[in-house]
Amino acid sequence: MATMVTGTKPVTKKGTGSSTFPGPNGNGKRRNGDEFLEPDYRANRYRIGMWVALASIAMMFTALSSAYIVRAGGAPDWVSIAMPRVLLLSTALILISSITMEVSRRNLKSSSFSGYGRWLLVTMLLGIGFLVSQLVAWRQLARQGVYVATNPHSSFFYLLTAAHAVHLIGGLLALIFLWIRSRLVKQVAVSPRRQATADAVTIYWHFMDALWIYLFLLLFLWR
Amino acid sequence: MSEGNHEGVHRHPAPTGFIRKYIFSLDHKVIGIQYIVLALAAVLVGMIMSLLMRLNLSWPGTSWPILGTLFPGGAPNGVMNPEFYLSLVTMHGTIMVFFVLTTAPQGGFGNYFLPIQIGAEDMAFPLLNMLSFWVTFVGFIVILSAIFLSGAESTVGPIGGWTGYAPLSALGAIAGPGQGMGMNLWIISIAIFCVGSLLGALNFITTLLNMRTKGMSLMRMPLTCWAWFTTAVLALLSFPVLLGGGILLLLDRLAGTSFFIPGGLYVSGVLSGTNPNFPLHTGGSPVVWQHLFWFFGHPEVYIAILPGMGATSHILATFARKPVFGYRAMVFAIFAIGLLGFFVWGHHMFISGMSPYSAIAFSVLTLSIGVPSAVKTFNWLGTLWGGRIRFTTAMLFALGFVSLFVAGGISGLILGQSSLDLAMHDTYIVTGHFHLVMGVASIFGMFSALYFWFPKMFGRFLNESIGKFHFWITFIGVYAIFIPMHIMGIVGMPRRYSQFTEYEFLKGLHPLVVFVSVAAIITILVQFVFYFNVIWSVFKGAKAPDNPWEATTLEWNTSTPPPHDNFAGVLPVVYHGPYEFAVPGAPNDYVMQTDSGVEVTSGNGHNGHRH
Numbered sequence: 001m002a003t004m005v006t007g008t009k010p011v012t013k014k015g016t017g018s019s020t021f022p023g024p025n026g027n028g029k030r031r032n033g034d035e036f037l038e039p040d041y042r043a044n045r046y047r048i049g050m051w052v053a054l055a056s057i058a059m060m061f062t063a064l065s066s067a068y069i070v071r072a073g074g075a076p077d078w079v080s081i082a083m084p085r086v087l088l089l090s091t092a093l094i095l096i097s098s099i100t101m102e103v104s105r106r107n108l109k110s111s112s113f114s115g116y117g118r119w120l121l122v123t124m125l126l127g128i129g130f131l132v133s134q135l136v137a138w139r140q141l142a143r144q145g146v147y148v149a150t151n152p153h154s155s156f157f158y159l160l161t162a163a164h165a166v167h168l169i170g171g172l173l174a175l176i177f178l179w180i181r182s183r184l185v186k187q188v189a190v191s192p193r194r195q196a197t198a199d200a201v202t203i204y205w206h207f208m209d210a211l212w213i214y215l216f217l218l219l220f221l222w223r
Numbered sequence: 224m225s226e227g228n229h230e231g232v233h234r235h236p237a238p239t240g241f242i243r244k245y246i247f248s249l250d251h252k253v254i255g256i257q258y259i260v261l262a263l264a265a266v267l268v269g270m271i272m273s274l275l276m277r278l279n280l281s282w283p284g285t286s287w288p289i290l291g292t293l294f295p296g297g298a299p300n301g302v303m304n305p306e307f308y309l310s311l312v313t314m315h316g317t318i319m320v321f322f323v324l325t326t327a328p329q330g331g332f333g334n335y336f337l338p339i340q341i342g343a344e345d346m347a348f349p350l351l352n353m354l355s356f357w358v359t360f361v362g363f364i365v366i367l368s369a370i371f372l373s374g375a376e377s378t379v380g381p382i383g384g385w386t387g388y389a390p391l392s393a394l395g396a397i398a399g400p401g402q403g404m405g406m407n408l409w410i411i412s413i414a415i416f417c418v419g420s421l422l423g424a425l426n427f428i429t430t431l432l433n434m435r436t437k438g439m440s441l442m443r444m445p446l447t448c449w450a451w452f453t454t455a456v457l458a459l460l461s462f463p464v465l466l467g468g469g470i471l472l473l474l475d476r477l478a479g480t481s482f483f484i485p486g487g488l489y490v491s492g493v494l495s496g497t498n499p500n501f502p503l504h505t506g507g508s509p510v511v512w513q514h515l516f517w518f519f520g521h522p523e524v525y526i527a528i529l530p531g532m533g534a535t536s537h538i539l540a541t542f543a544r545k546p547v548f549g550y551r552a553m554v555f556a557i558f559a560i561g562l563l564g565f566f567v568w569g570h571h572m573f574i575s576g577m578s579p580y581s582a583i584a585f586s587v588l589t590l591s592i593g594v595p596s597a598v599k600t601f602n603w604l605g606t607l608w609g610g611r612i613r614f615t616t617a618m619l620f621a622l623g624f625v626s627l628f629v630a631g632g633i634s635g636l637i638l639g640q641s642s643l644d645l646a647m648h649d650t651y652i653v654t655g656h657f658h659l660v661m662g663v664a665s666i667f668g669m670f671s672a673l674y675f676w677f678p679k680m681f682g683r684f685l686n687e688s689i690g691k692f693h694f695w696i697t698f699i700g701v702y703a704i705f706i707p708m709h710i711m712g713i714v715g716m717p718r719r720y721s722q723f724t725e726y727e728f729l730k731g732l733h734p735l736v737v738f739v740s741v742a743a744i745i746t747i748l749v750q751f752v753f754y755f756n757v758i759w760s761v762f763k764g765a766k767a768p769d770n771p772w773e774a775t776t777l778e779w780n781t782s783t784p785p786p787h788d789n790f791a792g793v794l795p796v797v798y799h800g801p802y803e804f805a806v807p808g809a810p811n812d813y814v815m816q817t818d819s820g821v822e823v824t825s826g827n828g829h830n831g832h833r834h
Contacts, residue, residue, distance in 0.1 A: 042433075045347045049429040052459065056421050060463035063518070067471060067482065067511050075506035077486070149479035152506065159474065 255335030296377030316385030328530030342436025438797030450533025531668020543610030616690030631660025652712025678767030700746030
């Protein structure tokens with residue numbers, strides 16, 4: 001018998017019915033009972049996964065922002081570009097779309113499928129409206145002769161708006177997926193999985209909204 | 224797939240077609256093996272490049288006709304030119320760090336064993352998992368294409384090193400051979416790799432949080448799972464920063480922006496703005512690239528080594544037949560290393576023009592990583608102490624990991640101090656340091672993991688005699704390669720120079736350079752024995768039972784190799800901590816995590832719950 005560094009106490013034999021073993025579940029939710037996997041626990045992965053993904057997206061924009069702040073702080077060649085007015089429209093559109101998305105999610109929660117689909121559609125249109133409005137802003141700047149390489153501020157403007165738009169297009173694709181699924185696969189009561197995916201997309205959409213507000217303030221207050 | 228899954232059924236039935244089963248597989252086990260095969264291919268490329276570098280360093284001017292045939296531009300008449308050597312440095316570093324040290328320990332072994340060890344039937348998002356591998360694979364193809372597409376520029380890739388420092392990396396073809404198309408492909412490959420790693424990290428974190436089986440509380444997870452989890456968090460938070468930096472760099476190169484390029488540069492006889500190949504740049508800051516790169520780069524070295532630490536803890540306990548000493552301390556040490564890893568990136572930039580106060584802060588934080596590292600080392604020794612050690616090949620490599628981690632880590636204490644680093648920076652002591660501690664140590668972690676888990680993965684053992692031969696030559700070999708580099712560094716031999724024969728003060732070191740090269744050649748040759756062992760054992764190795772090492776964790780509880788859904792439809796229930804070895808009075812000297820009859824009233828086993 002090897003010498004033990006760690007202390008050991010005698011092992012007691014016990015039946016399998018101990019109330020403390022196996023102890024808390026992996027998910028930490030259900031201490032008692034044999035009912036192991038409630039569907040909503042399984043579905044929770046979509047929400048968890050979304051938060052994890054948002055952490056990484058947030059890190060990328062943090063990195064770009066820090067580059068922005070350093071570049072704006074030190075360089076004599078910094079020229080601030082004038083804010084295209086249409087960005088106010090963009091901001092309004094995406095703010096409203098956040099509200100409609102939330103309405104849609106709550107409709108689903110109360111199993112009101114027609115309301116869910118309708119508000120999804122509204123959100124989609126608002127999202128497309130936002131992208132069009134951003135495009136108009138780009139065109140306006142281009143008409144003034146402000147391109148991506150014109151000066152550091154315009155470089156960051158094009159880069160950050162484009163990065164945000166790419167992420168928003170991802171959100172739009174998710175909305176289209178949800179909408180098609182709501183048309184094709186009818187449900188009597190909402191399944192935990194459908195609710196979880198809708199929640200995840202809603203979280204993402206709100207995040208895109210907040211991210212735009214942040215970028216807007218960064219680009220036109222910190223310059 | 225039906226909505227609202229029920230346990231005890233196959234979530235997706237085992238596919239039958241070859242393509243769905245082995246190529247575009249959703250099975251985390253197949254994807255894990257794909258990652259390992261990718262790493263085995265990548266490490267071969269990286270290793271051959273290091274061989275070429277050693278040949279050039281120790282026998283400069285010698286003609287290697289095959290090189291002259293393959294790369295007539297880079298090695299005219301078979302004699303390497305300096306740019307060719309520099310591109311070898313870059314590609315060796317890039318391929319090894321990204322496609323070997325990041326893929327195999329995490330994407331490979333993590334993918335295969337994390338779901339099994341926590342008692343899940345697959346990853347949380349199997350489709351994302353498949354995507355993450357194939358995205359990574361595309362990244363590898365792109366970096367390989369850089370080898371050949373840079374041929375017109377007489378190199379095998381960019382010449383700026385794996386750190387891609389601006390402005391050299393930001394200027395385009397005018398900056399030198401390999402900096403045109405080669406550098407573009409390099410950035411694109413890294414960006415693709417970032418995306419693949421992010422998808423993987425997302426999957427790991429969600430799986431571990433959401434899919435642990437009944438009884439698998441956090442403190443009952445094997446330390447491997449803790450290591451993979453922490454690694455995934457590091458990847459999740461650091462790769463986006465590299466991706467952001469890479470986008471800025473690409474814009475500087477392709478769109479004419481000036482994020483990293485300062486004004487008034489005079490490169491290759493051309494002033495910025497006076498030539499269509501070199502547009503006007505003003506006001507950018509190359510140091511910002513360094514900050515972004517190293518904010519990623521330092522966590523990256525922990526991404527490489529943490530899984531090795533996890534595997535080492537796991538394997539030491541199994542073959543010492545003892546519980547891991549201080550399980551909780553090990554968990555916190557993993558987290559502490561990961562956390563501190565985000566606050567020390569400045570120690571790579573002491574000579575980049577940094578306020579001495581920042582340097583002190585980075586120094587202190589860097590040295591404080593020694594604390595959790597020492598906790599881990601002492602706990603490994605505590606685990607070994609008094610154990611009845613079974614010297615299998617896996618155990619030998621795990622012991623080798625501990626040895627290399629200590630030997631390589633010690634010089635980190637020297638380099639982490641800004642005053643000493645000012646002298647040591649960019650010399651061979653840095654090369655020796657990081658190769659030992661993050662390169663070879665994590666490779667040893669992978670070797671250990673492969674010898675340990677191979678029976679579970681393929682149902683056959685790797686040959687132990689060949690394995691021990693492989694271990695001893697490799698172990699002695701890597702010390703013979705990298706310890707002399709510390710001496711060279713202290714003498715002042717700079718990194719990345721293609722040869723040293725023209726420097727009077729380095730002439731005395733030439734025998735040592737040749738010695739290192741000979742050691743490297745022998746060590747590299749032995750790796751082919753390892754490759755042979757792997758391929759031979761997959762088909763002809765001795766058959767393995769379900770639990771050949773008498774280990775306790777869940778992967779040894781299922782059949783060998785595991786069925787498509789890991790546990791044949793019945794998920795295990797966990798009653799014990801992961802390292803219940805040498806349990807007094809138990810029928811065997813170990814208690815499986817699933818054994819329900821035995822209660823360990825502990826102190827011994829850390830079943831995760833103090834009563």
